[in-house]
Amino acid sequence: MEKKIITISRQFGSGGRTVGRMVASKLGIPFYDKDLVNQIALESGFAPKFVEENGEQAPGLSRLSYAFAPQGVPGVMNGLSTADFLWNIQCGVILQLAEKGPCVIVGRNADYILKDREDTLNVFIYADKDFRAERIVRLYGESEKSPEARLNEKDKRRRVNYQHYTGRTWGMAENYDASLNTSVLGVENCADLIIKMVEDSKE
Amino acid sequence: MEKKIITISRQFGSGGRTVGRMVASKLGIPFYDKDLVNQIALESGFAPKFVEENGEQAPGLSRLSYAFAPQGVPGVMNGLSTADFLWNIQCGVILQLAEKGPCVIVGRNADYILKDREDTLNVFIYADKDFRAERIVRLYGESEKSPEARLNEKDKRRRVNYQHYTGRTWGMAENYDASLNTSVLGVENCADLIIKMVEDSKE
Numbered sequence: 001m002e003k004k005i006i007t008i009s010r011q012f013g014s015g016g017r018t019v020g021r022m023v024a025s026k027l028g029i030p031f032y033d034k035d036l037v038n039q040i041a042l043e044s045g046f047a048p049k050f051v052e053e054n055g056e057q058a059p060g061l062s063r064l065s066y067a068f069a070p071q072g073v074p075g076v077m078n079g080l081s082t083a084d085f086l087w088n089i090q091c092g093v094i095l096q097l098a099e100k101g102p103c104v105i106v107g108r109n110a111d112y113i114l115k116d117r118e119d120t121l122n123v124f125i126y127a128d129k130d131f132r133a134e135r136i137v138r139l140y141g142e143s144e145k146s147p148e149a150r151l152n153e154k155d156k157r158r159r160v161n162y163q164h165y166t167g168r169t170w171g172m173a174e175n176y177d178a179s180l181n182t183s184v185l186g187v188e189n190c191a192d193l194i195i196k197m198v199e200d201s202k203e
Numbered sequence: 204m205e206k207k208i209i210t211i212s213r214q215f216g217s218g219g220r221t222v223g224r225m226v227a228s229k230l231g232i233p234f235y236d237k238d239l240v241n242q243i244a245l246e247s248g249f250a251p252k253f254v255e256e257n258g259e260q261a262p263g264l265s266r267l268s269y270a271f272a273p274q275g276v277p278g279v280m281n282g283l284s285t286a287d288f289l290w291n292i293q294c295g296v297i298l299q300l301a302e303k304g305p306c307v308i309v310g311r312n313a314d315y316i317l318k319d320r321e322d323t324l325n326v327f328i329y330a331d332k333d334f335r336a337e338r339i340v341r342l343y344g345e346s347e348k349s350p351e352a353r354l355n356e357k358d359k360r361r362r363v364n365y366q367h368y369t370g371r372t373w374g375m376a377e378n379y380d381a382s383l384n385t386s387v388l389g390v391e392n393c394a395d396l397i398i399k400m401v402e403d404s405k406e
Binding site for chain 2: 121124126171172173174176177178179180181184185186189192193196197200201
């Protein structure tokens with residue numbers, strides 16, 4: 001079965017977004033990450049920054065409040081929590097994007113949302129903690145918290161969010177078609193490995 | 204860091220052994236699987252068939268008994284359980300094999316045993332349950348138990364053994380440098396992906 005949609009789930013700081021962008025660029029297909037977030041935001045009426053910060057949180061960890069919701073939204077939300085409301089919108093947007101044609105989608109549990117499409121290749125990108133710590137300081141700068149604390153916090157958010165919405169354990173190989181460690185294999189090499197998987201699927 | 208030793212951990216019926224044999228053959232390096240078991244057996248004095256059946260069991264699940272041990276072994280074992288005694292011998296054999304030069308080692312928790320060697324590439328091979336069920340019936344024939352029951356039993360043994368001796372959770376992507384699903388990617392394609400990883404590591 002030819003793989004046309006590539007989803008990338010990634011640990012914070014692993015270079016997963018970069019891998020996804022490289023794959024999309026080399027294959028000449030659309031790449032959805034922040035653009036996706038913005039589209040979700042436009043549909044929901046939430047501010048893009050708000051969606052970006054809260055779109056990968058599970059309700060339990062969330063500091064969401066109706067106070068941040070756009071005017072009129074509480075009525076539209078039909079009694080759903082803000083997180084569940086966002087989740088529903090994300091599902092709809094991701095299903096529509098996949099319908100439009102070949103693409104790379106990073107994050108947002110797209111692997112799970114598209115689980116009924118056999119033309120989807122689901123990849124998990126991760127890396128050793130030292131590599132990720134060095135990378136987040138280089139790319140996003142220093143902060144009050146140590147790089148390790150920032151990694152632990154983000155990892156926990158994604159783990160809880162994934163578990164909550166998919167019922168699966170975050171980081172288990174079986175959730176994906178392939179898992180690749182960028183700190184061992186190299187970021188660009190991982191992109192090339194994914195491209196080989198896509199090419200092989202055409203045979 | 205150039206990867207010279209390739210370890211393959213695999214789900215029963217996933218084709219992991221075949222992938223390992225293909226990688227070794229294409230790279231022209233030794234392949235250790237049953238040969239390894241036999242060597243362990245010779246060193247321990249246990250019968251090869253006995254080692255093969257019990258080498259991937261954890262003590263709790265094991266039906267091992269000193270009654271099966273070769274003459275004189277209980278004294279040599281220094282109070283270790285038979286399973287722990289086998290584990291110690293396995294560690295020694297695998298460390299020696301890796302010292303001898305490039306090779307592919309399938310199973311026996313070699314990924315963990317060689318964790319201090321940076322020239323080791325650790326790969327996890329798995330597959331969807333239907334693919335594995337069809338494969339074990341084709342390769343190993345029917346048995347009294349259903350294919351699903353045989354898979355569940357073997358999976359449980361490997362999971363418990365791995366957890367017991369490594370303290371890690373079996374099947375987590377982070378335990379390995381790469382994880383590949385043969386039922387999605389294809390057995391021979393997985394071998395080629397591993398060869399690409401080895402080639403890339405020389406750059």
